[in-house]
Amino acid sequence: MTTSKKSESMPSTNINKRVERSRHAVLTTAFELLGEGGVASFSVDEVARRSGVAKTTIYRHWPTREALVIDACSRMIAEQETPDTGSLEGDVTAILMEIAHLLPTANWSFVLPSIVDTAERNPEFAEIHSRIQRGHTAPLREVLQRAIGRGDLSAEADVSTIVASLMGPLFYRRWFSREPIDDRFVQAIIRRVLASL
Amino acid sequence: MTTSKKSESMPSTNINKRVERSRHAVLTTAFELLGEGGVASFSVDEVARRSGVAKTTIYRHWPTREALVIDACSRMIAEQETPDTGSLEGDVTAILMEIAHLLPTANWSFVLPSIVDTAERNPEFAEIHSRIQRGHTAPLREVLQRAIGRGDLSAEADVSTIVASLMGPLFYRRWFSREPIDDRFVQAIIRRVLASL
DNA sequence: ACAATACGATACCGTATCGTATCGTAACAT
DNA sequence: ATGTTACGATACGATACGGTATCGTATTGT
Structure with missing residues (x-):
């Protein structure tokens, strides 16, 4: 079958552009929302409202609210450069x-x-x-x-x-x-x- | 009127024992609850359940959830003694x-x-x-x-x-x-x- | 052109919570 | 003893939220 070759070469690496767009829009909004209200006041409904991504779609990518929060928090890991002044x-x-x-x-x-x-x-x-x-x-x-x-x-x-x-x-x-x-x-x-x- | 004399001498200083009991039971439970779940997961219903004090009564003493949380948090102010060792x-x-x-x-x-x-x-x-x-x-x-x-x-x-x-x-x-x-x-x-x- | 798939809209269920209203009862003061 | 006051129980309304189901549409790869 020709499909076998396709599914082998592209298992799920090059995901649809739609998927990537949705994921990015949601994560960006989620991160912004976290900054405003913290983890406690974070709600999926609000993310859906602001991002324009339907709540249904959000739950297609993240199984639960927790998963989304955790994913958004992980984007917070600072990447600071290490200086080297000699002293x-x-x-x-x-x-x-x-x-x-x-x-x-x-x-x-x-x-x-x-x-x-x-x-x-x-x-x-x-x-x-x-x-x-x-x-x-x-x-x-x-x-x-x-x-x-x-x-x-x-x-x-x-x-x-x-x-x-x-x-x-x-x-x-x-x-x-x-x-x-x-x-x-x-x-x-x-x-x-x-x-x- | 005789009531005028009463209301003058005892406006609200010597509150009923019942009031004091309720207030203490609620505040103790509230403080305990705060320690377990933090401010976010704090709920009046849970305080009522645990303390045995009816939710109605709680709202007779504190106008809102916020007021109760703030009151409970105020009990957290540590009273540490100041040592005096000489040095x-x-x-x-x-x-x-x-x-x-x-x-x-x-x-x-x-x-x-x-x-x-x-x-x-x-x-x-x-x-x-x-x-x-x-x-x-x-x-x-x-x-x-x-x-x-x-x-x-x-x-x-x-x-x-x-x-x-x-x-x-x-x-x-x-x-x-x-x-x-x-x-x-x-x-x-x-x-x-x-x-x- | 066509089939697969992701998406949006909407409605829905269950639950938790805030805060109020009502009413009967128990504790208190005098 | 009697009236006042605080209380408990219960029910209620409103809202918000998590998460699911359904269905029609738009995008995508081939």
């Missing part, structure tokens, strides 16, 4: 400054508390949260490892503790004390941590 | 160790993410969150001010930055990296921060 202080400064500037504005900073809250009781979201967190700290961990490789940092240094010392104060200001995060604050944190290494 | 390091260690031991177990640590998330878009919850936050940091701020008074700490020290440097890493581990918070970690944070003052 540990330069790298750390570049990374933290970027985060500090992103924290008050980026879309994910409005969704993250919702994910943190949901992850507190939902293992699936705990997994997503873990992936997001790894994405956020990856550059920092890398420059720290590089510094260890160069000998700029003791091999016994506890990378995890250093990451918490650097990221913690920034996150604290964004979501707990709700104070502004200016450059002077970031530099004070960096100086404090690096001086103690 | 800044002793005081800070006492405070942070208590928080570190509370973070994985205390009821409020399960509700706080929910409040943080809600506060992101709801000014009323932002206000509650602010009060809770002040309660959490009050002892720390006090011992820092005392240290400044003693001359153990420079008067130009930025208390707010120090608080963020101390609390941030703990909160970060509890809700973001989800790593355990052992004593060694807490001591590493304290040592790092105090050494830089």
Whole structure:
């Protein structure tokens, strides 16, 4: 049969354009909606209304509301570039400054508390949260490892503790004390941590 | 009229015991429920079911669901005692160790993410969150001010930055990296921060 | 041109929830 | 003892939401 050759060569890789359009429209709207109301107030009906994609179609692509939310959240994993200034202080400064500037504005900073809250009781979201967190700290961990490789940092240094010392104060200001995060604050944190290494 | 005298002497100060019983039963259940499901999944019907207090009665005391949630959240404001060991390091260690031991177990640590998330878009919850936050940091701020008074700490020290440097890493581990918070970690944070003052 | 398939519209069911109304009863004050 | 007040039980209306079923249409690959 000629169909066998077709189904072999194209199992489901090059999906119809319609499918791709629908998926993209829904995911974009879902992500936007998450930023506005968080996970709790997220509803499939609202996504259907805004995106123009029929609710029926949405349920053809995602079996349940949860699946759609999770899919949309997965798009939130930040892809930050890892700087390479040659010095540990330069790298750390570049990374933290970027985060500090992103924290008050980026879309994910409005969704993250919702994910943190949901992850507190939902293992699936705990997994997503873990992936997001790894994405956020990856550059920092890398420059720290590089510094260890160069000998700029003791091999016994506890990378995890250093990451918490650097990221913690920034996150604290964004979501707990709700104070502004200016450059002077970031530099004070960096100086404090690096001086103690 | 004799009633005028009565309504003057007892306007609503000594409320009926029944009222107090109902209020207490509802608030206790509400707080417990918040710990389990957060603000989002909180429902008046469930509070009525668990507490045994009729939904009608609940709505006689709180005009709306929001009011009840807010009232229950207000009970979450921690009343931590301020230690006085004589030294800044002793005081800070006492405070942070208590928080570190509370973070994985205390009821409020399960509700706080929910409040943080809600506060992101709801000014009323932002206000509650602010009060809770002040309660959490009050002892720390006090011992820092005392240290400044003693001359153990420079008067130009930025208390707010120090608080963020101390609390941030703990909160970060509890809700973001989800790593355990052992004593060694807490001591590493304290040592790092105090050494830089 | 034709068949397969994805889509939109609409209606629908079941459930949860907020908040109100009603009415009879129990606790309270005097 | 009596009137006032808070309470419980129940029912109700309105709304929102998750998820399914149906059916006709538009798009797509061949």
